[in-house]
Amino acid sequence: MAMPSPIALSELSLLVQETLRRRFLHERYWVLAEISNHSFYPQKGFHYFDLVEKTGNSLKAKIPGVAWSPGAMQIAAFERSTGQKFQSGIEVCIEVTIEYHAVYGLKATLQHIDPAYTLGQLALARQQVIYRLLRDEPDTVWLEDEQLCSFNQQLTLAPVLQKLAVVGSLQSAGLEDFRHSLLENPFEYIFEIDYYDSRVQGEEQAAALADTFEKIKQHSRQTGIDYDAIVLIRGGGASTDLLLFDQFETALAVAGAPFPVLTGIGHQKDQTLADLLAFRSLKTPTQVAEHILQQNRHFELSVLQTQAQLLTHSRQRLQEAKLSLAQIRSALTLQPARHLTSQLRRLDQLLVSLPSLSRTRFKNERQQLDSTRRLLLMASPEKTLERGFAWIEKAGEIITDPAALALGDAIQIRLKNNLIHSHVEQKTSNDGPAFEL
Amino acid sequence: MDPHLSYEAAFEELQELASSIENETIGIDQLAEKLKRAAELITFCQARLRFTESEVNKIIGLMEKSQ
Numbered sequence: 001m002a003m004p005s006p007i008a009l010s011e012l013s014l015l016v017q018e019t020l021r022r023r024f025l026h027e028r029y030w031v032l033a034e035i036s037n038h039s040f041y042p043q044k045g046f047h048y049f050d051l052v053e054k055t056g057n058s059l060k061a062k063i064p065g066v067a068w069s070p071g072a073m074q075i076a077a078f079e080r081s082t083g084q085k086f087q088s089g090i091e092v093c094i095e096v097t098i099e100y101h102a103v104y105g106l107k108a109t110l111q112h113i114d115p116a117y118t119l120g121q122l123a124l125a126r127q128q129v130i131y132r133l134l135r136d137e138p139d140t141v142w143l144e145d146e147q148l149c150s151f152n153q154q155l156t157l158a159p160v161l162q163k164l165a166v167v168g169s170l171q172s173a174g175l176e177d178f179r180h181s182l183l184e185n186p187f188e189y190i191f192e193i194d195y196y197d198s199r200v201q202g203e204e205q206a207a208a209l210a211d212t213f214e215k216i217k218q219h220s221r222q223t224g225i226d227y228d229a230i231v232l233i234r235g236g237g238a239s240t241d242l243l244l245f246d247q248f249e250t251a252l253a254v255a256g257a258p259f260p261v262l263t264g265i266g267h268q269k270d271q272t273l274a275d276l277l278a279f280r281s282l283k284t285p286t287q288v289a290e291h292i293l294q295q296n297r298h299f300e301l302s303v304l305q306t307q308a309q310l311l312t313h314s315r316q317r318l319q320e321a322k323l324s325l326a327q328i329r330s331a332l333t334l335q336p337a338r339h340l341t342s343q344l345r346r347l348d349q350l351l352v353s354l355p356s357l358s359r360t361r362f363k364n365e366r367q368q369l370d371s372t373r374r375l376l377l378m379a380s381p382e383k384t385l386e387r388g389f390a391w392i393e394k395a396g397e398i399i400t401d402p403a404a405l406a407l408g409d410a411i412q413i414r415l416k417n418n419l420i421h422s423h424v425e426q427k428t429s430n431d432g433p434a435f436e437l
Numbered sequence: 438m439d440p441h442l443s444y445e446a447a448f449e450e451l452q453e454l455a456s457s458i459e460n461e462t463i464g465i466d467q468l469a470e471k472l473k474r475a476a477e478l479i480t481f482c483q484a485r486l487r488f489t490e491s492e493v494n495k496i497i498g499l500m501e502k503s504q
Contacts, residue, residue, distance in 0.1 A: 307500060311497050311500070314493050314497075315493070318486065318489060318490050318493065321444070321448075321482075321486055322486055324448070325448070325451075325479065325482050325483065325486065328448075328451055328452065328455050328479070329479050331455050331459065332454070332455055332458065332472065332475050332476075332479070335455070335458045335459050336458060336468055336472050339458065339461055339463075339465075339468060340465070340468070342461075343465055
């Protein structure tokens with residue numbers, strides 16, 4: 001069998017090119033694929049990448065892809081609307097055309113890209129990570145009233161944040177923003193910052209980022225220094241790599257960190273898992289710095305307020321003491337004089353009342369004496385004789401007892417102005433009444 | 438005067454003296470003696486207040502300077 005005459009390679013490739021061109025010229029295909037080996041050439045504005053499909057870890061299909069200027073504009077719009085960077089590892093639904101080049105081979109050229117599909121895939125991936133966290137790490141991540149909660153969120157933020165562990169890329173603009181806002185603060189607060197350089201781009205960095213958190217833990221254990229907070233930042237550029245912060249390792253490292261984690265991942269649209277599980281999530285690195293300053297300022301203001309209250313109370317207390325002392329003093333200067341005056345008045349009253357009291361006393365005494373004398377006068381023998389009574393005398397003695405008289409005794413009967421001499425002739429008893437008065 | 442006497446104790450004694458003088462429960466014989474004691478207590482309390490006030494003002498001055 002004679003060998004057909006060989007053709008030049010270019011002829012063959014031209015044949016392939018023609019065949020494919022005829023077949024695919026007017027065809028466009030929406031395909032589902034994962035982006036791999038992505039690179040971007042900013043000067044030209046072209047994206048180069050591989051479209052791959054995997055089963056487990058093995059490749060099932062792979063076609064090199066490219067986005068020229070029109071495709072690159074589609075990608076820019078995709079990044080703006082999803083907040084997700086077009087990069088290796090993302091799942092995409094793109095519309096491609098198929099071309100073949102004699103040197104560069106087969107290429108799928110990106111014409112359109114569907115943002116909704118990628119967002120859906122990201123959300124789905126995130127749901128799976130959440131499920132895994134809840135199932136495998138129930139002490140670190142759990143649900144409360146259908147809200148995702150983490151160990152880190154249960155920590156208490158110190159009233160003053162000064163010792164900080166900052167995790168981020170040392171060259172990034174976000175870290176520079178953070179450092180500038182914090183250190184150039186108008187309150188002249190001083191911070192001790194340990195920087196932990198860590199790439200915060202690309203999902204494959206999740207394990208490295210988790211390692212960095214482990215380093216922070218170790219450093220704290222070795223030095224005995226507790227950080228007031230861990231600051232996790234990235235920033236710069238409009239679009240964000242959400243993937244890294246939705247990875248299981250990243251989420252777990254944040255959720256289980258022993259110091260409150262403050263995130264400033266620098267995206268506007270969505271919250272990553274790291275944000276949801278961190279102690280507090282802020283939008284940008286600058287906002288994290290402002291939050292820290294605000295926390296410290298709040299503390300300083302409360303100290304100043306306490307100081308002002310202290311001053312006011314001390315002054316009030318002194319004022320009150322002075323006032324009550326003055327009151328007592330004035331009372332004491334008046335009262336003894338009043339006391340003495342009232343005593344003197346009492347003495348005066350006594351002085352006034354004593355003579356009249358004595359006079360009354362004398363009068364009473366005299367009256368009593370007079371009535372006694374009158375009584376005595378009434379009972380005198382002369383008065384008795386004057387009233388017409390008489391009495392019997394014997395040998396000059398008044399006889400009051402009839403037994404002293406015997407028959408024949410010489411007696412004298414005394415009347416007013418006269419004395420009758422007589423003898424006792426008879427004695428009889430007298431039972432009748434003497435007088436009817 | 439007892440150097441360990443507190444302001445509160447002095448003031449309390451002063452109040453008792455004042456009220457017993459006011460209610461005239463103090464005998465005239467003791468009046469002068471008690472009044473003398475009251476005068477001493479007043480001087481003591483005033484001195485304490487003046488000292489505390491100047492100390493407080495000094496501290497306030499320092500606080501305001503450090504703000």
